Amino acid sequence: MIAKIRLIAPALAFALLASFSAAGAETGAAARTDHCGPDALGVSRTIAIGGSPHIGLKTYPQTLDLKDHEVVLTFDDGPAATTPRVLDALAAQCAKATFFLIGRNAAGLPSLVRREIAEGHTVGSHSNSHPNLPNLPLEKALADIDAGVAAVDKAAGGKDSKFFRFPGFVDSPALLAALDKKGMPVFGADLWASDWNVMTPQEELDLLMGRLRRSGGGIVLLHDIHKQTADMIPALLAALKAEGFHLVHIVPGDSAPALRQAPAGWTSETEAITQKMGVKGPRRREKAAPPPKAAAPEGQTQKGDAPVQEPKGSPAPTI
Ligand SMILES: [Zn+2]
Numbered sequence: 001m002i003a004k005i006r007l008i009a010p011a012l013a014f015a016l017l018a019s020f021s022a023a024g025a026e027t028g029a030a031a032r033t034d035h036c037g038p039d040a041l042g043v044s045r046t047i048a049i050g051g052s053p054h055i056g057l058k059t060y061p062q063t064l065d066l067k068d069h070e071v072v073l074t075f076d077d078g079p080a081a082t083t084p085r086v087l088d089a090l091a092a093q094c095a096k097a098t099f100f101l102i103g104r105n106a107a108g109l110p111s112l113v114r115r116e117i118a119e120g121h122t123v124g125s126h127s128n129s130h131p132n133l134p135n136l137p138l139e140k141a142l143a144d145i146d147a148g149v150a151a152v153d154k155a156a157g158g159k160d161s162k163f164f165r166f167p168g169f170v171d172s173p174a175l176l177a178a179l180d181k182k183g184m185p186v187f188g189a190d191l192w193a194s195d196w197n198v199m200t201p202q203e204e205l206d207l208l209m210g211r212l213r214r215s216g217g218g219i220v221l222l223h224d225i226h227k228q229t230a231d232m233i234p235a236l237l238a239a240l241k242a243e244g245f246h247l248v249h250i251v252p253g254d255s256a257p258a259l260r261q262a263p264a265g266w267t268s269e270t271e272a273i274t275q276k277m278g279v280k281g282p283r284r285r286e287k288a289a290p291p292p293k294a295a296a297p298e299g300q301t302q303k304g305d306a307p308v309q310e311p312k313g314s315p316a317p318t319i
Contacts, residue, residue, distance in 0.1 A: 036094040041237045043096050044070070044246035048253025049163070052180040056188025056219055057262055059169045059270045063190050063219060065258035070217045070248045071240060073097040074189065075224040076126055076165060079105055079112035082230040087115060089233040093241070096120050096249040099224065100165040100187070103128035103151030110155035117156055122251050124163025124187070125152045132274075134172040142178055162252055163187060168277075169270035188270065190218030193229065201232035208232075209239050217245060 036042060047064065054060040064072065075086065075097055083099075090097055099116050101123055106113050116123055127133065128148035133141040145164070153160055162184040166175070169188050179186055193208040208220070222229050240247065 036092075039241070041093040041095050041241040041247055043094070043249045046096075046249045046251055047257055048251050048255075049185050049257045050183070050253040051256030052183050052185060053256050053259060054176065054186045054188070055257075055259070056169075057190045057266065058192070058221075059171070059188035059268050060186075061262040061266050061268075062259045063262070064248075064250075065260040066217055066219075066248060067246075068216050069245045071212065071245050072219040072248050072250055073222065074100060074165075074187065074219060075222050076100045077102055077105070077130070078224040079109040079116070080225040082227055083109075083112050083224045084115075085230040086224040086233050087112075087119060087121075089230075089237060090121070091119060092234070093237040095237055095247055096122070098122040098124060098163065098187075098250055100124045100126035100163070101148075101152050101155075102126050102130050103148030106155040107151045113152065113155035114157060117159055120249075122163065122249070123152055123156055123159070123161050124165060125149045125161070126165050127167050130167045132168060132170050132277075133166060133175055134170055138174055138178075141175060145175075145179070160252075163250075168274055170274045187219070189221035191215055192221035193232075195223050195226050195229045199228060201228050201235065204228055204232050205235050205239065208236065209243070212240075212245065213243070 049055075049064075053062075055063050057063045066072070073095070075083075076099075078099055078101055086097075089095075099121055101113065103125060113123060125145070125148040128144045128151055131141075131144060133144065136144065149164075162182070164179055164184045165187045171186070176186065191208075191211045193204050193211075195204055199207070212218075212220070222233075224230060
């Protein structure tokens with residue numbers, strides 16, 4: 001590069017160098033990805049999300065309009081002592097994720113919240129104390145949501161993220177309406193690693209990659225508070241790269257994103273789980289698609305993910 005520049009007119013060479021410098025200054029995040037090289041997973045594209053969409057097929061009848069083999073990584077319930085290893089693994093692959101933080105955890109470990117932001121990740125809130133929100137009186141539930149948002153914002157040094165995920169994906173019409181009014185996008189997930197169940201990192205990797213191969217990608221729920229998940233992340237990122245998956249980063253934006261409707265016959269999987277857990281509150285799902293009239297052709301089944309089989313007697317999943 002230097003030899004070529006020496007051959008051209010000095011003025012043009014100066015202009016080229018100036019433009020390189022400007023580009024580097026404007027795209028610091030991109031510049032930081034350079035050290036990873038072509039073997040790293042990196043980020044293939046970024047989607048800005050505004051408005052108040054309800055996203056994620058485990059709970060809602062629509063999700064982000066991702067392309068085949070695109071994956072969004074999300075981590076819940078942190079920050080925790082295991083979070084730095086997750087951040088280290090993401091940094092090593094120049095990968096970006098979204099962390100849905102519990103407010104009281106953010107207040108306890110604010111430096112990790114700031115690290116997540118400094119390293120280009122997105123932070124959202126996941127309530128202040130992780131209750132089953134619909135079981136609380138509406139005022140108390142809203143107060144817990146507001147306290148969680150405030151705690152994350154304070155830990156983040158005033159950065160305002162509107163992204164929200166309900167603890168256990170347990171919402172209610174009244175709470176959803178309140179979040180809509182606040183202009184907060186609500187995230188469920190399209191698939192998960194069931195990492196609330198104890199398993200080895202290899203078992204968790206095999207489970208998640210199997211689900212990703214069947215679904216062809218989607219918004220993935222993980223928990224950075226679990227050691228087995230932190231242990232698995234380096235191998236997960238390598239496997240995603242090796243199998244041709246592309247990472248999509250989601251960030252707060254000004255307008256609603258393109259959404260893809262659930263396939264015919266869709267039902268809320270999380271609602272069935274939380275009803276078994278005895279969560280109270282009125283339930284309803286908007287725009288449930290009618291059942292399919294005919295089975296999907298071979299190889300085009302739209303079920304995507306296997307139903308979650310929680311072992312008998314195991315504690316309720318902490319989602
Ligand atoms: Zn949670």
